[in-house]
Amino acid sequence: xxxxxxxxxxxxxxxxxxxxxxxxxxxxxxxxxxxxxxxxxxxxxxxxxxxxxxxxxxxxxxxxxxxxxxxxxxxxxxxxxxxxxxxxxxxxxxxxxxxxxxxxxxxxxxxxxxxxxxxxxxxxxxxxxxxxxxxxxxxxxxxxxxxxxxxxxxxxxxxxxxxxxxxxxxxxxxxxxxxxxxxxxxxxxxxxxxxxxxxxxxxxxxxxxxxxxxxxxxxxxxxxxxxxxxxxxxxxxxxxxxxxxxxxxxxxxxxxxxxxxxxxxxxxxxxxxxxxxxxxxxxxxxxxxxxxxxxxxxxxxxxxxxxxxxxxxxxxxxxxxxxxxxxxxxxxxxxxxxxxxxxxxxxxxxxxxxxxxxxxxxxxxx
Amino acid sequence: xxxxxxxxxxxxxxxxxxxxxxxxxxxxxxxxxxxxxxxxxxxxxxxxxxxxxxxxxxxxxxxxxxxxxxxxxxxxxxxxxxxxxxxxxxxxxxxxxxxxxxxxxxxxxxxxxxxxxxxxxxxxxxxxxxxxxxxxxxxxxxxxxxxxxxxxxxxxxxxxxxxxxxxxxxxxxxxxxxxxxxxxxxxxxxxxxxxxxxxxxxxxxxxxxxxxxxxxxxxxxxxxxxxxxxxxxxxxxxxxxxxxxxxxxxxxxxxxxxxxxxxxxxxxxxxxxxxxxxxxxxxx
Ligand SMILES: Nc1ncnc2c1ncn2[C@@H]1O[C@H](COP(=O)(O)OP(=O)(O)OP(=O)(O)O)[C@@H](O)[C@H]1O
Ligand SMILES: [Mg+2]
Numbered sequence: 001x002x003x004x005x006x007x008x009x010x011x012x013x014x015x016x017x018x019x020x021x022x023x024x025x026x027x028x029x030x031x032x033x034x035x036x037x038x039x040x041x042x043x044x045x046x047x048x049x050x051x052x053x054x055x056x057x058x059x060x061x062x063x064x065x066x067x068x069x070x071x072x073x074x075x076x077x078x079x080x081x082x083x084x085x086x087x088x089x090x091x092x093x094x095x096x097x098x099x100x101x102x103x104x105x106x107x108x109x110x111x112x113x114x115x116x117x118x119x120x121x122x123x124x125x126x127x128x129x130x131x132x133x134x135x136x137x138x139x140x141x142x143x144x145x146x147x148x149x150x151x152x153x154x155x156x157x158x159x160x161x162x163x164x165x166x167x168x169x170x171x172x173x174x175x176x177x178x179x180x181x182x183x184x185x186x187x188x189x190x191x192x193x194x195x196x197x198x199x200x201x202x203x204x205x206x207x208x209x210x211x212x213x214x215x216x217x218x219x220x221x222x223x224x225x226x227x228x229x230x231x232x233x234x235x236x237x238x239x240x241x242x243x244x245x246x247x248x249x250x251x252x253x254x255x256x257x258x259x260x261x262x263x264x265x266x267x268x269x270x271x272x273x274x275x276x277x278x279x280x281x282x283x284x285x286x287x288x289x290x291x292x293x294x295x296x297x298x299x300x301x302x303x304x305x306x307x308x309x310x311x312x313x314x315x316x317x318x319x320x321x322x323x324x325x326x327x328x329x330x331x332x333x334x335x336x337x338x339x340x341x342x343x344x345x346x347x348x349x350x351x352x353x354x355x356x357x358x359x360x361x362x363x364x365x366x
Numbered sequence: 367x368x369x370x371x372x373x374x375x376x377x378x379x380x381x382x383x384x385x386x387x388x389x390x391x392x393x394x395x396x397x398x399x400x401x402x403x404x405x406x407x408x409x410x411x412x413x414x415x416x417x418x419x420x421x422x423x424x425x426x427x428x429x430x431x432x433x434x435x436x437x438x439x440x441x442x443x444x445x446x447x448x449x450x451x452x453x454x455x456x457x458x459x460x461x462x463x464x465x466x467x468x469x470x471x472x473x474x475x476x477x478x479x480x481x482x483x484x485x486x487x488x489x490x491x492x493x494x495x496x497x498x499x500x501x502x503x504x505x506x507x508x509x510x511x512x513x514x515x516x517x518x519x520x521x522x523x524x525x526x527x528x529x530x531x532x533x534x535x536x537x538x539x540x541x542x543x544x545x546x547x548x549x550x551x552x553x554x555x556x557x558x559x560x561x562x563x564x565x566x567x568x569x570x571x572x573x574x575x576x577x578x579x580x581x582x583x584x585x586x587x588x589x590x591x592x593x594x595x596x597x598x599x600x601x602x603x604x605x606x607x608x609x610x611x612x613x614x615x616x617x618x619x620x621x622x623x624x625x626x627x628x629x630x631x632x633x634x635x636x637x638x639x640x641x642x643x644x645x646x647x648x649x650x
Binding site: 047050051052071072073075077078079081082083085086087088089098099102103146150 | 541564
């Protein structure tokens with residue numbers, strides 16, 4: 001088990017700047033999930049840590065040891081590849097003990113480690129099979145098994161569940177969570193899946209265009225996204241954004257856009273900086289748009305809207321609303337018995353309202 | 367419904383009969399000359415032309431075989447050929463497998479030009495290479511030696527082998543090697559433990575190609591070898607033509623005997639030719 005430090009990591013493919021100064025520190029035993037849109041450099045970052053990609057600039061430390069020039073085989077890292085990369089000419093067992101055989105461990109030790117891993121992953125029945133005789137989920141478990149028998153310093157997972165169906169993915173997610181508790185390992189895990197990120201992560205690293213946007217616990221990045229990108233990326237369905245302008249009247253900030261206008265209380269937006277005339281974007285999650293419900297004191301006043309479309313998801317319902325020309329999405333308890341086209345009253349929950357500067361896209365609210 | 371089914375079945379039957387008739391015809395066309403040679407080799411006397419069309423001629427005898435093995439250096443020639451051919455095949459395939467790996471996996475200046483150069487060297491007729499080969503082998507003082515032959519042969523089939531192997535390596539996902547690196551092998555180890563075992567179909571094709579071309583080669587051997595003790599069987603058999611007044615029986619017997627090693631190699635390597643080993647390594 002080990003710590004990992006990325007220091008000002010830069011990666012260029014020719015003229016293409018893929019990573020631009022990534023600075024992340026990972027503690028011992030930490031489960032860090034890296035998320036970001038496709039092509040933002042997640043895989044590249046993992047591959048650089050594994051030693052499969054050259055480092056254009058910056059330094060990587062594993063357990064305080066500079067590994068920039070260290071051969072992949074010497075880094076004591078296990079990687080579960082985006083495509084599982086099982087050795088097709090070896091049985092499941094040989095796949096799993098390949099690294100151990102290379103290290104010439106005693107036979108009994110190899111056997112017991114493989115037995116342990118295959119017990120955890122329920123692979124006992126498949127040990128003598130070839131990879132092509134396995135289903136996708138089984139292959140994926142072999143890939144994980146191959147990693148855990150090695151007892152490496154750091155585990156790297158690159159979207160390991162992305163090709164599984166929803167049900168299997170859920171099962172494997174729980175398995176990985178259990179595995180983490182059991183191994184108590186340092187894990188870097190790349191995913192596109194919000195749920196995987198929120199449930200598995202100790203900390204989430206959100207990347208965009210090769211730049212780390214925010215690092216924090218799942219609840220931190222959800223509650224206090226530092227910029228518009230993180231706010232829009234984390235959370236599903238996506239946060240509503242309302243662009244507008246601030247004015248200050250009698251000491252109270254007022255947000256007004258073309259279609260709506262509401263006061264922004266000081267506990268949301270302390271008036272530390274000059275707010276008058278500032279172009280901002282208001283962010284409010286669909287869960288915090290209250291429809292036809294008394295708001296209470298920490299909510300905005302009533303806003304009149306029109307219901308356009310309802311989507312029943314089971315226990316929740318998505319309401320597509322329109323306030324003037326502004327579209328808003330609200331998520332409410334099922335069943336919301338109104339027909340499309342009817343007028344509804346809604347309000348914003350101030351406790352979870354975010355204000356971002358329009359120009360810098362940075363969060364300016366508390 | 368039923369009549370329709372039988373009509374379809376009938377059509378299938380006709381199709382398969384026609385197909386098999388065609389295949390049989392081709393097979394007969396291929397095998398016929400071989401059978402004629404067999405029958406010539408068994409014929410008493412040195413009759414090449416005979417009105418007899420039976421496969422085993424009347425008074426069949428193994429006299430030609432015993433004369434060939436007893437009176438000539440045929441066994442020695444076979445041995446020379448076998449030695450040169452096997453050495454050529456192993457050296458050719460090992461050189462090609464590593465060179466192809468470099469062409470497939472590494473980026474280096476002149477990579478594309480190199481591949482094209484290799485291909486274009488295959489377009490030069492073999493006859494044109496005789497003179498330069500002769501000069502090189504003479505300079506190396508390897509005239510009339512096994513080594514000279516082995517070098518000449520393994521070098522000349524290298525471009526083809528490299529192309530075959532490079533094409534095959536390109537289909538093996540890179541992540542397999544990367545997984546091996548992360549698991550603790552060196553680059554060479556990954557090549558040895560992952561790439562080579564997965565490439566057996568292409569390796570055996572390259573081996574067969576090397577083997578058959580070297581086994582049947584005549585021109586280069588004619589130029590490099592000049593003492594009959596060093597001859598390969600191709601030279602030796604033609605020796606029979608000049609030395610005696612073409613002994614067709616022995617010639618045919620020799621032709622039959624030299625097919626045996628080739629046959630064995632083909633039968634043995636067929637089991638390595640099974641393709642599709644990379645299936646199931648990566649998802650999707
Ligand atoms: N070998 C390469 N040569 C050139 N460009 C590359 C290479 N590998 C990756 N890139 C580029 O680097 C960028 C980041 O790629 P990377 O694979 O890290 O993305 P990712 O975040 O893992 O995306 P995804 O979520 O789709 O897997 C992409 O724009 C890609 O085009
Ligand atoms: Mg990726």
